[in-house]
Amino acid sequence: MSKEFEIAREFEVDATPEQVWDAFTSGTGGWLWPMEAPEPREGGTGPFGSDVTVWDPPHRYTNRVENVEGISEQTLNQLDYTIEPRDEGRRAWVRYVHSGIFVDDWDNQYDGASKHTDFYLHTLRQYLTHFAGRPVTAFATFDGPEASKAPDAFAAVGRALGVTEDTPAGTRVTVQGADAVVDFRNPYFIGLRTDDALIRFFGRNHWGAPVGVSVHDFAPDADAKADETAWQGWLNGVFSRP
Template sequence: MSQEFEIVREFEVDAPPEKVWEAVTTGTGGYLWPMDPPEPREGGKGPFGSTVTAWDPPHRYTNRSENVGMPTQSVNELGYTIESRDEGRRAWVRYVHSGIFTDDWNNQYDGASKHTNFYLHTLREYLTHFAPRPVTFAQLQGPAASRTPRALAAVGRALGLADDTAAGTKVTVQGPGGRTLDAVLDYRNPYFVGLRTDHALIRFFGRGHWGAPLGISIHDFAPDADAEANESAWQAWLNEVFSRA
């Protein structure tokens, strides 16, 4: 049965409002994924077939999609309100994700809510450590064997993370091709793991909790970054993890 939903988050970040505005409207893939930027006007075309319903730089941006084309959702709306703090040195952000789920409401809401926390954390990491550096984006997903709530724990073991390693810890992890990566474990809970290196944000999505394969995204800010090479290397690594699982 169709039912409306609303997910609201508020946070402050060490970045001026203009920098936050650029991050959420240019669609570079610095913290989310590459997408077409919205037409800079109310009523303009937004990403993924949406319509811009509010456009007030650098304070308010909203887009809305109807007839989304997803089997479990018919309406989707994303909104950002951005205010200046500390004489423009910081920003306060209110993010609202709303719409209508048409089926499996509890599972869809749980997944969207938990993903929202992770995406907005990644936005803050991007703004604090990398913006506005150009990004090379890659994403991939695991095999069918990763479609389980236990998948993220298997990935943690393959990376070499101890079960009690907490977010904020500096770590050395085992990456593709036997390479070691020095990183900060910037996010960790039973659903997601985030690693921040000197030149990349590497995100692991334990989507088996919602019946989907585990996913990885790589936001690479190195000048010589290669999306295909990143995707190929991490796909081989992930396939190997679950060939042993």
Template sequence: MSEEFEIAREFEVDAEPQQVWDAITTGTAGWQWPSEPEPREGGSAGMGHTVTAWDPPHHFAVRAENLQEIIPTLALNQLDHTIEPRDGGRRAWVRYVHSGIFTDNWDDQYDGASKHTDFYLHTLREYLTHFASRPVAFSTLDGPDASTAPDAFAAVGRALGLAAGTAEGTGVQARGPAGQLLDAVVDFLNPYFIGLRTDEALIRFFGRNHWGAPVGISVHNFAPDADAKADETAWQAWLDGIYA
């Protein structure tokens, strides 16, 4: 049965409103995935969305209807961002609202969308704080079918070498592809997601097995010589190896 939903979040960040605007419009590859809307109301915004508000750097919104061919359980999707200056424009306050209509399995869909929202918005703040405006090589990948098992995501933390009780903000040497040790900060950690921040990258691990999908990884690599395809190949082998 179809039912409306709304997920709303507010936060402040040490970034100017224009930097936030750039991040949510032209800089999405740095914290989510590449998507650049046409800069006008009525413009295309990708995945069937249309820009419904374009008032830089204050208000950006998009809307899509009849998305079932792309996302079978989503009939209406709306994303709304309001940005206001704080501290004389040196900081920004952001209100984000994701709303729409789920057509099936409402509780599970809402739970997944809500938890993903918190992780993506955290990654946005990490990007704005540490990497804003830097060129990025983005790659994303999914694990094999075995990574859909209910307990599959726990294997990711073990493979990274994260000790039990590791807290957010802890510096670690994580085990990456081919046994490479990554000097990183665990910037996000819960049973559903892990975020690692190195000096040159944001590496995100998604426990989508909790919602019946494969475990996933996205890499936002800001190194001058970053190679998105090489990152994808290396991390795919790492992830596949966990579930071999």
């Protein structure tokens, strides 16, 4: 049965309103995934066929799409971003609201969307704090094999990374021959940050899907295919071990 939902979050970040606005509207893949930038006007076309219903840089941006293409469980999707300056414009306060209509399996859909929102917005803050102004030179995202749908699959990923459920943020680990900082860890998600990349691990097995990985690479010579090949091989290897 169709039912409306709303997921709202507020936070402050050490970035200017203009930097936050650029992160929300440029579509480069610095914190979410690459997408077409919105047409910069009210009434313009936004990402994924949405309509820009509010355009007031760098304060407010809203896009809305009905009959969401490719997502049978959702018929309406709206994203609303409000940005206000703090500390004479050196910092920003942000309110993010994701709303719409889920058609089926409402509780599971809402739980997944809510938990993903927290992780995506954390990644946004990591991007603004550590990589603002650096272009994303390579972005890769992919899923694990069928075995990564198992209930204990994400725990296996954590063990392979050397990251337990109680590993605190700020812990340093070595993965794929690179030093990394654990910037996020809970039973559903793991975030690693290197000097040149944000590497995100998604425990989507909790919602019946494979474990996912995304790599946001800011190195000047980064190669998305090389990133995908390396990390896909690593992830497949986690689930091929006896």
